[in-house]
C-alpha cells in the first residue's frame with residue numbers, strides 16, 4: 001500500500017512538472033469504494049488525507065469507524081435526491097451534483113445541519129446515455145439556479161469521460177471541461193466559484209493533470225483491483 005501510494009504521488013509530481021504546474025495544486029483523492037475500513041485506515045496511516053466513496057451506505061460505516069482520523073471524505077458516485085440527507089452529514093465535498101432538484105435537497109439538509117455544503121457540478125461532456133451529469137450547454141443555467149441557494153457552495157466541475165483505457169483518447173474530454181470551466185469563470189456567476197476540476201482516474205490521471213485537473217480520483221493504482 002505504502003509503496004503504491006508513493007508511486008502514485010511520484011507520478012502526480014512528474015505529471016505536474018511536465019506541464020509546469022506546482023505539484024501541490026493537485027490533490028489526490030484515494031478512491032476506497034469496496035475496500036474495508038481496515039484497508040482505508042492503512043491508507044490514512046500511509047499519508048492519505050482524502051478518500052472517495054461511491055455508495056452512501058458503504059461510506060457511512062467507514063466514515064463512522066474512522067471518524068477519529070479526521071480524513072476528508074468525497075462523494076463521487078451517483079447521488080439520488082432521497083439520499084441527500086445522508087450525503088450532507090457524511091461528506092466534505094460532493095462531486096456529482098447534476099440537477100437543481102438534487103441541489104435543492106442538499107441545500108435543505110445543509111440548512112438543517114447548519115452547514116454550507118461544498119459541491120461540484122458533474123458534466124457529461126461526451127453526452128453518454130450511461131453516465132450522469134449535465135450537458136455542457138445546460139451547465140450555465142444549472143449554475144445560475146444553484147447560485148441562488150444559500151447553503152450549497154459550488155467549487156468547480158467534475159467529469160467522467162468515456163472509458164477507452166487510452167489517455168490520449170480521453171484527453172479531449174478533459175480539455176473540454178477545462179475550457180468550460182474557464183468560460184464559466186469569466187461570466188462571474190454570483191456565488192459560484194470555479195477553481196476545482198475533478199478529473200482523472202488510474203488509467204488517465206497524467207493526461208488529466210496536463211489538462212488542468214486539481215482533484216484526481218485514484219482507486220486501483222493505490223488499493224489494487226476491486227473484486
Ligand SMILES: *Cc1c(COP(=O)(O)O)cnc(C)c1O
Pocket residue numbers: 031033054076077160200201202203217218219220221
Ligand atoms: C471508481 C471511480 C474512480 C477510481 O477509478 P480507478 O480506475 O480505480 O482509479 C474514480 N472516479 C469515479 C467516479 C469512480 O467511480
